[in-house]
Amino acid sequence: MGKQSVMLVLEGTYPFNGGGVSTWAHLLCSQVSNVNFKLYSINANFETTPKYDLSPNITQVVQVPLWTPDEPYDYISYGDEYYKTVGKKEWTTNEIVEREFVPVFSKLLHLIYDDNLEVEHLDEVFRALWLYFEDYDYKETMRSEPVWKAYREIMSQYIVRDYNPDAALIDITIGLRWIYRFLIPLAITDVPKCDxxxxxxxGFPVIPALIAHYKYGTKIMLTEHGVFIRERLLALNNSEYPFFLKRLLIRFSEAIARLAYYKSEAIVSVNKFNIKWEKMYGADPKKISIIYNGIDSDKFKPKPKPDHLKNVPTVVAAARIFELKDVITMIRSCAVVQKSIPDIQYLIYGDDRAVPEYTDTCLHLIDELGIKKNFKLMGPRSDSHNIFPEGDLSILTSISEGFPYTVIESMSCGVPVVSTDVGGVKEALDENSGFLCKPKNAQEIGDRVIELLQNHELRSKMATHARQRVLDHFTISKFIRQYEDVYEQLLNEHLVENQPVEIF
Known part of the structure; x- marks a missing residue:
């Protein structure tokens, strides 16, 4: 008998995109030895080439693009025979939709807006939706007249209830388009069989896990990096969406988060910070354990600075250029530092074309502050273990994080860190390894950078301590062993019990 299988469900990350979650997933899939992996990768667009060399432990990759002009099954075959695909379309008449689908869809909408949501009922609705789409076509159903009429009628009730007279027709239409996209994984009922x-x-990637559970009795587990609902709320708070769309997205996201916690038999958090959010949305504390991220300390190790930077005060960062990394504050901190250290260099490595509008805003601010010679977007780089030794210190200015790899990678390289105090950063970065600052406080961040750059003795002490802290607590061997144990417990039909949190 072969190894049992784990379907790793991802969104916008591994194996087609980089980032912390992708680093975590690549380590997991490459080094866990007691299972094989199948990847279910949900992406905005159809991706053709993985960014990683995939481990032999990965036996299958399923990709589902959500926001392409055509449907996922127009790009990819998901295993249905041609006659069944054609048959589903022919069988999906308005009469069928009205009789079989609209009652379930209507219940879903009411549950989204239910202030006293009973998550068991939401589970029943998703099971019914899965059974329906086993036989009928997703696109024909969701774009049918009966669905639009039901949606319009129910949304009108909640617009009145929430006293939202400014809700425009275009907002209501966009709302249904969003629901259509979020639920697209329901169209792929032939998910990989897995244990x-x-x-x-x-978040919404719970849908393929639910299908596997309903279809095969698959157990569901969850690793929480940055808390989905918290990051959704942060993003919406900074958005310009009208009230109707914000409320719909918040209510739907909250309902889905509750369902994900309810259906997961094991919830692994990468930090202590996440746990209060998980409990707030109904997670059973008995299901929760903590596994901190781990790295290869033989790869991420102290090295001399490159010759061309040896006498240049240098700050490095590994960060995708988008809103949650708050690169704007990082730029402003550079302007603070430049007043005291004119030859300061900030070298920022990461994808700078993922959100072009945000990158353009950053470039405009760099130009406006007159620091084009000091602050440089270096683009993506695959050899991350060579990034941090370029700097005298590293920087992270995020407004939300889970347990960031960039912090422990920098520490492992013997490079102190100046970071915002968000998520689980303080669980990695103690006072002897770097500085924690308030989010969005460019002055404080800049002052700490200046302090470290001008105090060689402090910087050296922090470098030594940071490296040792990683060796003591955040090695890849410990990380992998703990995940192998969780898989083993689930496969042996034991719930993961609440484990004591390590306090350093």
Whole structure:
């Protein structure tokens, strides 16, 4: 008998995109030895080439693009025979939709807006939706007149209830388009058969895990990195969406988060910070354990600075250029530092074309502050273990994090860190390894950078301590062993019990 299988469900990350979750997933899939992996990768667009060399432990990759002009099955075959695909379309008449689908869809909408949501009922609705789409076509159903009429009628009730007279027709239409996209995984009912469906966020990617559970009795587990609902709320708070759309997205996201926690038999958090959010949305504390991220300390190790930077005060960062990394504050901190250290260099490595509008805003601010010679977007780089030794210190200015690899990678390289105090950063970065600052406080961040750059003795002490802290607590061997134990417990039909949190 071969190894049992884990379907790792991802969104916008591994194996087609980089980032912390992708680093975590690549380590997991490459080094866990007691299971094989199947990847279920949900992406905005259809991706053709993985960014990683995939381990032999990965036996299958399923990709589902959500926001392409055509449907996922127009790009990819998901295993249905041609006659069944054609038959589903022919069988999906308005009469069928009205009789079989609209009652379930209507219940879903009411549950989204239910202030006293009973998550068991939401589970029943998703099971019914899965059974329906086993026989009928997703696109024909969701774009049918009966669905639009039901949606319009129900949304009108909640617009009145929430006293939202400014809700425009275009907003209501966009709302249904969003629901259409979020639920697209329901169209792919032929999910890989697996023993465990391992979610990487408590959001809409729960849908393929639910299908596997309903269809095969698959167990569901969740690893929480940055808390999905918290990051959704942060993003919406900074958005310009009208009230109707914000409320719809919040209510739907909250309902889905509750369902993900309810259906997961094991919830692994990468830090202590996440646990209060998980409990707030109904997670059973007995299901929760903590596994801190780990790295290869033989790869991420102290090295001399490159010759061309040896006498240049240098700050490095590994960060995708988008809103949650708050690169704007990082730029402003550079302007603070430049007043005291004119030859300061900030070298920022990461994808700078993922959100072009945000990158353009950053470039405009760099130009406006007159620091084009000091602050440089270096683009993506694959050899991350060589990034941090370029700097005298590293920087992270995020407004939300889970347990960031960039912090422990920098520490492992013997490079102190100046970071915002968000998520689980303080659980990695103690006072002897770097500085924690308030989010969005460019002055404080800049002052700490200046302090470290001008105090060689302090910087050296922090470098030594940071390296040792990683060796003591955040090695890859410990990380892998703990995940192998969780898989083993689930496969042996034991719930993961609440484990004591390590306090350093």
């Amino acid at each position: 465990i469906a391992h979610l990487t966020l408590s």
